[in-house]
Amino acid sequence: MPYDPRAIEPRWQAYWLEHETFRCEVDSTRPKYYVLDMFPYPSGDGLHVGHPEGYTATDIVARYKRMRGFNVLHPMGWDAFGLPAEQYAIKTGTHPRITTRRNVENFKRQIQALGFSYDWSREIDTTDPSYVRWTQWIFRLLHERGLAYEAEVAVNYCPALGTVLANEEVIDGKSEIGGHPVVRLPMKQWMLRITAYAERLLADLDELDWPEPIKKQQRDWIGKSEGARVRFSVEGRPGREVEVFTTRPDTLFGATYLVLAPEHPFVEEITTPERREAVRAYVEAAARKSERARMADAREKTGVDTGARATNPCSGESIPIWIADYVLAGYGTGAIMAVPAHDERDHAFALAFGLSIREVVKGGDVSREAFTGDGIAVGSGILDGLATPEAKRRITAWLEEKRCGERAVTYKLRDWLFSRQRYWGEPFPLLHEPDGSVRLLRDDELPLLLPDLDDFRPAEGGGTPLERATDWIETTDPVTGARARRDPNVMPQWAGSCWYYLRFCDPTNDRAPFSPEAERYWMPVDLYVGGAEHAVLHLLYSRFWHKVLYDAGLVHTKEPFSKLVNQGMILGSSYRYWDDNLSDDPEAKPRVHPTTDVRIDGEHAIAIDDGREVKARWVPVKDVRFGPEKTPFHPTIDGLVLEEVVEKMSKSRGNVINPDEVVAHWGADSMRLYEMFIGPLEKAAPWSTEGIAGVHRFLQRAWRLVIDEEAPDEPVRELPTGSGTPEQARLVARTIAGVTEDLENLAFNTAISKLMVLARDVAKEAPLSRDAAETFLKLLSPFAPHLAEELWNRLGHAQSIALEPWPSADPTLLVADTITLAVQVNGKRRDEIRVAADADAATVEAAALAAPNVVRHLEGRAPKKVIVVPGRLVNIVG
C-alpha cells in the first residue's frame, strides 16, 4: 500500500492520547520549556486554515524541545465567553452554554485531527465554573488593591437596539447594524486602574523579545509625554484656576488663548451670560457626537468663545478662554494653552477664528504655518536666547518656584472600562449593599454563576440581560442579612485570557488559581505565538494583570511572555466580476462586466462602455470554472472571465479553505508541512492547492525511502547497517546541523527544504543506510509526526519517536576535505578551482591564477591585487 495518511494518522493520534505521550509534570531535575498558542474563541464556523499555522509552529517547537531533553509544557484551551454565542442565543433561545460546548467539541476534534502534541490533561475552558471562580478571585484581588472602581462613564447607547455599543460598532454617530442613532450616555461602569501601571508597562517592554512593531504599538498606546502642568487664573473668579498640560512649557509666552474640552467641569461656571446660549448649543452637539465621529471631521476646527478670560501666569497677559472639541476631555487636564505659532492644531484654530499668533521660538514663518521644531526663544522674557531644551528646564523651575505649575508626565492610556452589558461573561463577584457600599464575595461564595435565562435580550429601558433575572439580582446578603443587589454587568471577554497561561501551570487546583511551585517552575512562557491583532488589547491587559499578581507576590516574573512571535495570515484567492444591480434586487437581470471593462473612480466602480456604476460580485472558489491556461470563468455565465484577488479569507468572499477537507484529502502531515513550507512564519502567504501537492509528494518520497512498494507485501527495505558512504554521512551531518539551526530560528520553511534535499539525494549513489533513515525520521518527526511514527514503528521500534533524543551532527563530517572556490576577475565570476579545505592563501592564489578562464581574461596582464576570502572565493584585480 502506498503512503496513506488516512490509515496511519488516526492510529497515531489515538496512540498519543491513550499513552499520554505528551503529559508533563513539574520536574525540578529537568529544564522546562513553556510554549503557548493564543487559545482560540471556539466559534460556530470551526477552525479555518489560519489557526493551524501558529499551532503547527508551536507544535514543531514543542516536539523539537522535548527531543532536546526539555520538559515541555504545551497546553490548549478555550476562550469560550463571547458575543457570538450570546447573539445566537438571542436568535434561537439556545443557551450559550450549549452552543459553547458544541463548538468546543468541534474545535477539539479538528485540532486533534492535526496531530498536535498538547497535554490534554491540562485543557481549560474559561466558562467552566472552576475557572470562573479564580477569574472572580483575581477581580477581588484587583479590588482589594484599589485597582477596580466604579465610575460614571459615557458609553455609546443605541435606544433602537436597546444596547450599548463598542466604539468600533458606531459609525458616524449611527449604529453599524441598522444605522440607528447612537447617543453618548453616562452609565455606571466598572473600571480597572491600568493607568497606575502605565510607567512599568512601558519600561518593562525593553526586556522583552517581542516583534519591534508590537512593542511600538504598545508604547504608542501608552503614549507617555513629558512636560508641565500650568495653572492660569480665571479673571473675575478668585481662586478658580484652569490647569493645562503642555509638552512645550517653553512656549508659554506664545499662549494667546486657552481651550477647554466641551466636557470640562468649569465650562458652565465661567461662561459669561451673553455667551451662554452658544456655548450650551456647542456642548450639546459635541455630546451627541461619538468620539469616532469627532475624529472623522478632525480637519475642520470648531469651537466657541466662553467670554471668560484667563491670566497668563508668566506674562500677566489677559487671554480669552474658548471651548472646542479638538481638545479631549480624557487626556491630560482636559484643557490646553493654545500656542498657534508653534502647534499645527492651534494654528489652524487661530486662523479659523481670527485669534492672534505670536512667535516665541525662532526658526519658521509662523504667519504661514506653525513652527513645531526646536529653536531659540524670543519675546519670552526670562527665556530669551535659550535653546528649546534649556528653555523648558528654566520655565519649569520658574513655575515650580512661583507655585503656578510643575513638571508633569501624562499618558494617553486610559483606565480600562471593564463591564459589559451582556449575559455570556463572568458575573462580578460582589453585592451592592443598600447603603451604596460594595461587598466583595468571600472565597466560600465563589464562584458566582450566571442565572439561567430564557430570553437573552437586553432588559427594557437600557437594562442588561441579567436584569431580567430579578430574583438573581435581588438577593439577601448572607453576612448582613440585609437586602442587596448583584451587579447586572459581566466582565469583558478579555478577563479570562488575562491569566489563562498561569492556570495551565496547575489547571485542576481547587485551593488556589495555581500553586507557587507550579508557577515557579513553568513560568514565564518561553515562546508565545499568535496573531498581531492582539498587539495592544490582550497583550497589554494580561501584562497588567501579571504585574498586579507580581506585586501581590503570586508570580515571580515581572512579565508573562518572554518571546512573542506573530504568525502571518494565510490568504485565499477570491474571484470577482461586476454587475449594475446596485440595489441587490433579486429579480433584476443585471448587465455583467469582467474587471477589464471596469475602472475604479475613487469610491465608485464604473463600467467603461456605458459609464454606469457597478458593484463587485464574488464567486465562491468551489464554483469557479477554470479554462485553458487556468483562466477562471463564471460557472453559469459563459465567457465571463473572473479576476483573481488574493486577500484575507472570509465567508463573504467564498474563499475560505476548510481544514477538515484538506486533512481528508491530503492528510494532516501534508497540511502541517505545507503551512510551514509556504514561507516565513511571520509573513502572510496565499493558500495554494498545487503547493500542498508538492509537499505531499515529498512525504510519498519519504515513505518510499523506507518502504519497498514494488515488492510483494511492501516490506521495509533492506537497510545496510552503518552510516553509508562518506558522502552520505556528510549529507546527513549537514542536514542535522542545518535543520537544528533553522529550528532554533523558527525558520521552518528552510528546514523543510533541507529535509527535501536529503530525501532526494541520500539514496542516489548507494542504498540508504539504517543510520541515515533513522536520523532522517527523527529530523522529520516534529514536522510530520504521524508518518515519522509509522515508519519508526515499522523499523522495529516499540517506543514513540517523540521520546527519542534529537540527533547531533558529527562535527568532523561538517568540514569537507576539498572545497570549490569561485574565482573572479575584476569582480566577475570566471572560473572555479578545487582546493584542499585547509589550503593557505598562497596555494589558493596560485591555483586561482592558473585557472584556464582566468588566464584567458587576464590576457597576460599581471594581477594588481588578489583577494582571497577563505572558504568563499578569490577575486583577482588586474
Place this chain on the structure above:
RNA sequence: GCCGGGGUGGCGGAAUUGGCAGACGCGGUGGCCUUAGAAGCCACCGUCCGGAAGGACGUGCAGGUUCGAGUCCUGUCCCCGGCACCA
C-alpha cells in the same frame, strides 16, 4: 499626514549579514516508464546574443562607497500593516 515592514524568475520564496543571486517547492517544456492514463523517475527553464563554447545584462528606479553590493549610504517611486486632533 506620521510611524513601522517590504519591493529578488511566470508564482511562493532562498541567499551563513558585504563574498558564486535565484536553494527548495509550485508552474512550464522535453524525455523515460506504461496497452493507455494517472502516478513515478530523469533533464532543462532569469533576460538577451550565440549552433555551441562562451559572452552581455540582471534583486522597484537614479546615484554613491568598495577589489566585490540583493545586502551599506543618499535621493526617489510603489505596495502592505499600524496610528491618526493625545497638546
